[in-house]
Amino acid sequence: MPQQVRGVIARAKGSPVELTDIVIPDPGPGEVVVAVRACGVCHTDLTYREGGINDEFPFLLGHEAAGTVESVGEGVDSVQPGDFVVLNWRAVCGRCRACKRGRPQYCFDTFNAAQRMTLTDGTELTPALGIGAFADKTLVHAGQCTKVDPAVDPAVAGLLGCGVMAGIGAAVNTGAVSRGDSVAVIGCGGVGDAAIAGARLAGATTIIAVDRDATKLEWAAGLGATHTVNAAETDAVAAIQGLTGGFGADVVIDAVGRPETWKQAFYARDLAGTVVLVGVPTPDMRLEMPLLDFFSHGGALKSSWYGDCLPERDFPMLVELHLQGRLPLDRFVTERISLHDVEKAFHTMHSGEVLRSVVVL
Ligand SMILES: NC(=O)c1ccc[n+]([C@@H]2O[C@H](COP(=O)([O-])OP(=O)(O)OC[C@H]3O[C@@H](n4cnc5c(N)ncnc54)[C@H](O)[C@@H]3O)[C@@H](O)[C@H]2O)c1
Ligand SMILES: [Zn+2]
């Protein structure tokens, strides 16, 4: 029987989100209904609300989530009712050109549920990033459910579903940070701080946090930054060079995603160093630089989609490291809120007072 539950939707561009009744179909072949336990508030939810992703309103928002499998459809054998899972937006297909070449982290045809969740009048909802988890329950593809140790706090585990994984992966997977490396991270929100935690986990010895906000820099130090640079007061490039023997860092991660921060990342790295762009630029942004600088600095200029993660490989491992006390993921949860507070959380996010607000159910 289809079930009626509560969900947070964005009905039209720019208008405040609403908590309303939604209908969850029974899971069809390959699908799973998950009872959501926690879901973080990410910038991308706000971008959907502002019409920045596409025009397929109404959206069912929320995508950084963990929950308990309630029921599974035909042919699902990877999870069963009662399993504790983190939801992901990279359920790899195994057959696209990226998957076939052994690069599933770039999968171009990821799986989502085939059926739609709806409003009570039958209007189809578009789930954010194919998840839609600001809701009591959600319908996803089985491949979007990754089993992890149920001993972990759901509010912490859910964050691995997007921003925190993107940040850790930007350092560990895309940037391939290794023992003894120097790393600088520009922008120390949830994603940048996760990159800092990732760099520490990978053995970087110099980890430089750059932000314009003193509170963010304090939090970054708590997550493993060995040095902090306030970009509102100091030239970030000169400061990073100064902290790395005048050379620049081996890996510089731009977790803001603006032309000026990317340029800083470019010039703040050592010769043959790596730039990782994990912050997401907007379509109007442009960059003008001497082409010769690209040649003469050498190295690698990379972008990181979802931290180049593979959920089945990375989520259980990161949960284990957290449970062993080696990855302080709990520090990303600044506040716990209810489904009623998502609109307010968007404002808190804008004012920069939080790393993550997490809806707990
Ligand atoms: N690549 C991916 O797969 C992926 C996944 C999730 C999020 N993201 C993106 O990562 C970015 C960061 O997300 P977040 O949740 O950490 O956002 P956030 O707003 O919490 O953090 C951004 C931080 O950058 C700082 N900042 C802004 N301008 C700066 C500047 N000029 N110099 C130094 N610091 C500056 C802010 O003070 C803030 O602390 C966003 O663009 C988001 O869309 C990417
Ligand atoms: Zn694929």
Ligand SMILES: [Zn+2]
């Ligand atoms: Zn997100």
